[in-house]
Amino acid sequence: MQPKPPSNPGRRKFLIAATSIVGTGAVIGAAIPFVTAFNPSEQAKAAGAPAKADISKLTKGEMMLVEWRGIPIYIFRHTEESLTNLNKNLSRLSDPDSEEDQQPDYAKNSNRSRKEEIVVLEAVCTHLSCAPKFYPELGTTDFDSDWQGGFFCPCHGSMFDLAGRVYSGVPAPTNLPVPPHYYESEDVLVIGEDEEVT
Ligand code: FES
Structure with a gap:
């Protein structure tokens, strides 16, 4: 059964963006869970080509x-x-200081990010790889009485805060991974590399 959203739901927006070709990212409603329309070639994907995301509308x-x-x-x-x-529930987190090797060095900070206001996370639960769902609102939920926003995995109940840090006592053993990434410009995020390759 899907957990009930928090009792005081606020505005929730969930943007879906096409990547790879900057500027073609679609911004659409919450109903579609995944993007399939961006496309580096299959060959490029196999080679692990980086993805680019236009974050100007985020x-x-x-x-x-x-x-x-x-x-x-x-x-x-x-x-x-x-x-x-992010500082409110530290005592409930399993690895609040990101000691486990789940992020590049530049994201080993309290926000687990390269840029303070932007967090970039692999949406893959570290228990058995389900996709944690986004629950940004604060309050009481079916799964937590003092929810400070974050991600909840519906498969077996793991909880992560908005920096992807895992709560203690849930099945997931580690924080959500932060992929390598850098900013090509103010609005263009490159995922898959730590810095520009020239
Ligand atoms: S796969 Fe997420 S809690 Fe099990």
Whole structure:
């Protein structure tokens, strides 16, 4: 059974973006869970070509989904409030300081991100690889009485905060992975490489 959303649902936007060809990212409603329309060639995919995401339309509190090497990637832009809330549940997290090797060095910080307000996560539960769902609102949910926003895996109940840090006592053993990424420009995020290859 799907968990009930929080009792005080706020505006939730879930953006789906095409990647690879910057500027063609579609911004559509929440009904479609995955993008299939972006396309590096199959050959490029096999070779692990990086994906590019245009984040210019990603406003605070919104998340977009892109695909890189067949892996769904969540990109979330924090609000001031959600950044502050990252510190509220530290005692409930299994690896709040990202000691496990689940991110590049530049993302080993409290936000697990290269740019403070943007978090980039592989949307693959570290238990058995289901896709955790996005629950940004605060409040009481079916799965938590003090939810500070984050991701909930419906398969076996693992919870992650908005930096992808896993809660203690859930099946998932580690934080969500942060893929290698860098910013080609203010609005263009490259996923799959740590820096521009010249
Ligand atoms: S696959 Fe996510 S909790 Fe099991």
